[in-house]
Amino acid sequence: MISTIPASRRVPLNSVNESPIAPNSGNAGERPRSKWRRAGFALVNIWLFIHLTAIITAPATVGPSSQSSRTVWTAVAPYLQGLYLNHGFHYFAPQPGSSNLVSWTVTRKDGTVLTGRFPNFDIRPRLYYHRHFMLSEYLGNSPPELQAVVVKGFARNLCREYDGETVTISTVRHDLPSMERVRAGGKLDDGDLYEEQPLGSFKREDLL
């Protein structure tokens, strides 16, 4: 019989069977695990338990949610928020809905009037477009009291960017057409699918 195992790979069973191996210890098979290593191992296990609890709890607190999940979340929230792991993952849930756009008008000191709407497909690349889309979605989906704060920030940026004296902003809801409507010749950008809601007019001295 020919053994094809290289000699360097042969390990005497009787010598190693008596020596526990510590993780990452190279060939230090004879060294028993110290109490510090055991403590470290226990800490890693505790952290794993907390981490898993945290990442499972975070999405469970998106409404509707139970009191229990909210209680657990309160305990792990600092950890989740500190690491930016506090997410709901409710993508396109409960169902895909209409989108929100922002329509604006800036009037400069010399009387020039600039108008715009975002997101629009002139904003490129696509990720940059999507950043603007998320802004308009945030504004459109915010509750009214928060919307009043956010729109002021938007107005301030438009005022700064286009050197405006007054800024008028409205949010535009773009509803989704049904299949029947499209089959009957409707388009995704038909005018009646857009519904504009003015959010206010702001003066430069109030913003900057």
Place this chain on the structure above:
Amino acid sequence: MRTRYGSVNLSPGQTRIYQWASWLLNPIRVAADAWNQFWYSPSDPVVLALIRIFAGGMLLYTHIIWGLNLPAFFGSNGWNSPDVLAVVQEDGIVPSFWWYVSDQWLMPVHCLCIAILFLFWIGFATRVTSVLSMIITISYSYRAHMSNFGLDQLNAILCFYLCIGPSGALLSVDRWISVLRARRKARREGVPYAAPVVSRSITANLAIRLIQLHFCVIYAYAGLSKLQGGAWWSGEAVWLAFANLEYQSISMTWIAWYPWISDLMTHTTILWEVSFAALIWIRPVRPIVLAMGFAMHAGIGGMMGMWTFGLIMIFGHLSFWPAGTVRRLLGDLPLMPTMLGTLQPLKQTGQSARNTELKVAPVLLWVDRTVRRQLLCLRYFWQRGYHCAASRDLQEARELRETTSPDAVVVMATGWEDEEVTTFHDDHCSRPDAEPLFMILSKSQSARLNGRIHTAGSHVITGQVSLGSLRREIQETLNHTSDDQEFEWAAEHSIGEDS
């Protein structure tokens, strides 16, 4: 499945039998062992390194795009102005260095961040740059709070786990530097150069497991939350997504004439997302689950314009790829032999699958079609400190042979056709440095195959053999010194055609 004794490939039925028996015998110990096996088995860092390249590239791209208009997104009078965010992020912990950066320093700080992200991407000083990249990712995300979406969440998740494991151990500048150092050292000492061997790492496994579990959580909640919406039940949801002009990058309105396509895609999406956390752990189904995931995310990327989000999800799926497959796929690319290195065999690393008790011992690949006998034999060898990988299929055994690098292969040939047995035997023995093969045949099988399968390096055993005898023969062949500890249990059991 993995047991406290090593990695074993069992069919679902076998796994259930084994688990029930184990749970009945010692549930706490088994649960603790399973936990340790799952989290602390040392693994090849190649998968983590590959994720670093893809996710690191996406991280770099994401942050370059932020730079197109820094004052708008990070300035004091931008979209995300601090006074607005103070209201929006009320009571939250929102760590970000951007709170302390004034408007005139936006560009220099941004350029520094881009440089760090670039270094992380190429794997330079990865232990440091990975942590810095994590800090950068969190800081940008909180500061540009209202412009965020799923991509930023996934960027942070992957970056966090890449900090935990040795993501720069391979396919990196760090690896290249270690190779150069080894070359210089060999030249200085006048010895032949040997490329630094790649160590298996517990933290690599930990990071991969965390990515895997986080993706299970993501898909479970993504699927379950959709069940609250009527459109995901009526089949309209995919249509509604495609009919959203702001998301659209390719016109999909033609689906209005084929509603069944929307129905099919909607139901498939829900089923896939809800079942992902369960099905992904079933090895034969895993490629199908991942292929469906690839199709779904590629569709989101291609048709809904969110290719960055689609890609980052696909990059996360890499955590489910076996390290051996990744090595094989990358192996033929230029420079890869150096950048990948050779993986240190498990038994030489001083590490074991179960970090506290497993012993350094030979690895057996056990091939047997009979479930009960296989479990009996494996248990015998496990108890004597052997690592065992097992298979019920000869083709799978060939693959396992490559991934587990066994010291010896044992085939209980009684369950297969003669042709299959001889093919496996000839194929095995024709390999350079073939491991010793122990082939146990029934008497009738032996008579039929007489003279056809005897070669140097293979050991043919006919009829009955006791486990003790087989173990001694294996040990003698491997030139191991036996501890000569015989067990009554062992002597009483024998394997072969009559058992």
